Amino acid sequence: MxxxxxxxxxxxxxxxxxxxxxxxxxxxxxxxxxxxxxxxxxxxxxxxxxxxxxxxxxxxxxxxxxxxxxxxxxxxxxxxxxxxxxxxxxxxxxxxxxxxxxxxxxxxxxxxxxxxxxxxxxxxxxxxxxxxxxxxxxxxxxCAGVTAWSALMNHGGLSPDDVVLILGTGGVSIFALQLANAVGCRVIGTSSSDAKRERLRELGCRDSINYRTTPDWEKEVARLTEKRGVDCVVEVGGGGTLGKSMASVAAGGRIALIGVLTGFGPPSDSLFPIVAKNATLNGIYVxxxxxxxxxxxxxxxxxxxxxxxxxxxxxxxxxxxxxxxxxxxxxxxxxxx
Ligand SMILES: NC(=O)c1ccc[n+]([C@@H]2O[C@H](COP(=O)([O-])OP(=O)(O)OC[C@H]3O[C@@H](n4cnc5c(N)ncnc54)[C@H](OP(=O)(O)O)[C@@H]3O)[C@@H](O)[C@H]2O)c1
Structure with missing residues (x-):
């Protein structure tokens, strides 16, 4: 063979x-x-x-x-x-x-x-x-499907009222969008490409942010959620995006820490928002x-x-x-x- x-x-x-x-x-x-x-x-x-x-x-x-x-x-x-x-x-x-x-x-x-x-x-x-x-x-x-499932449905305990944030448009994130859509959640997405944002919209992701042209995208997440933040972040970026994800999560919300798209380095931001927001940060491995x-x-x-x-x-x-x-x-x- x-x-x-x-x-x-x-x-x-x-x-x-x-x-x-x-x-x-x-x-x-x-x-x-x-x-x-x-x-x-x-x-x-x-x-x-x-x-x-x-x-x-x-x-x-x-x-x-x-x-x-x-x-x-x-x-x-x-x-x-x-x-x-x-x-x-x-x-x-x-x-x-x-x-x-x-x-x-x-x-x-x-x-x-x-x-x-x-x-x-x-x-x-x-x-x-x-x-x-x-x-x-x-x-x-x-890998991608089960990871998104674990992040949202196991540890996330997703309900239709939840707002979910996905980062980028790779395999895990698009699965997460499809699962969250099927539950009835509102999804906010980010992408480096406006053409991909259009594809996100076609898939039911009404709100998206270009993280290249809007580097402070966490402020846009705050605006889109009237300062409340999101209930669940599908965090595929790692240390380089975790600070913005912590800024984006709602009080009592969850960050599913999955990926390393920004590398294996430590987070550049204080982890204290997790404490201040009574949020949950949990690792997901498929x-x-x-x-x-x-x-x-x-x-x-x-x-x-x-x-x-x-x-x-x-x-x-x-x-x-x-x-x-x-x-x-x-x-x-x-x-x-
Ligand atoms: N822990 C686990 O069980 C597990 C399981 C699967 C994957 N992962 C990890 O999760 C990450 C995603 O995996 P994948 O297979 O879905 O990757 P992928 O399909 O290769 O996704 C790549 C996409 O991520 C986006 N991206 C890249 N850098 C970004 C950044 N700084 N901020 C936001 N988005 C960024 C880009 O989307 P745009 O072009 O739209 O910008 C890029 O096209 C990887 O780090 C992978 O190792 C972990």
């Missing part, structure tokens, strides 16, 4: 296609013929070696969907032909997160990912995908299998389809990663296998 592996390239990594033997199925495991994968900012972090993880020799990407071609002894939860997606943390099936789940994160330094024609996964590490989604759409769910299943039921009930910006062929993996790195996408970047 053909798959990609990370290879060392100076102080960082590149990807190259390599042959590997097709996996044979073991007890308790399944083999998935991967039909589509999606890219996440995390994959750029690995390539650029920004988190200091040695991914050399590993198959990249956490997110893929396909159909089961073989099941091992003792597997009763899935059958050959089932349409499935892999879960991000293969050992986090439900309940509270534990540090022992980290090594099972697909497509990282310690577990092969989904950029392969055939993936060998524990039977518990796949979930059925919603019937209304194509493989390409389902491949968008495991979610469990239980979260993924609950999200899929919601997506099916609301007929939500992930927003795919562009689809590349298997052979254009390096090109697709370069495209993601430009930040010109809106929603998700996908490859078909």
């Amino acid at each position: 053909r798959c990609y592996e990370f290879v060392s390239s100076g102080s960082a990594f590149a990807v190259q296609v390599v042959p590997r033997p097709e996996p044979t199925v073991a007890a308790g495991r399944v083999i998935v013929r991967v039909r589509a994968v999606s890219l996440n900012y995390r994959d750029l972090i690995h390539l650029r070696n920004e988190a200091g993880r040695n991914v050399a020799g590993r198959i990249p990407l956490s997110d893929g969907a396909g159909y089961v071609v073989a099941i091992g002894a003792g597997v009763a939860s899935v059958k050959v032909g089932d349409r499935v997606a892999g879960i991000f943390f293969t050992d986090w099936l439900g309940g509270r997160f534990e540090m022992k789940y980290h090594p099972g994160a697909l497509g990282g330094a310690t577990a092969d990912g989904m950029m392969t024609e055939y993936a060998d996964l524990a039977a518990d590490a796949v979930v059925p995908i919603p019937d209304h989604l194509t493989y390409e759409e389902a491949a968008c769910l495991p 979610g469990s299998r239980t979260d993924f299943v609950a999200m899929n039921a919601f997506l099916a009930a609301k007929a939500i389809r992930p927003i795919i910006d562009r689809t590349f062929p298997f052979d254009a993996f390096a090109e697709s990663l370069e495209y993601l790195a430009t930040g010109s996408h809106f929603g998700k970047v996908v490859l078909t296998l």
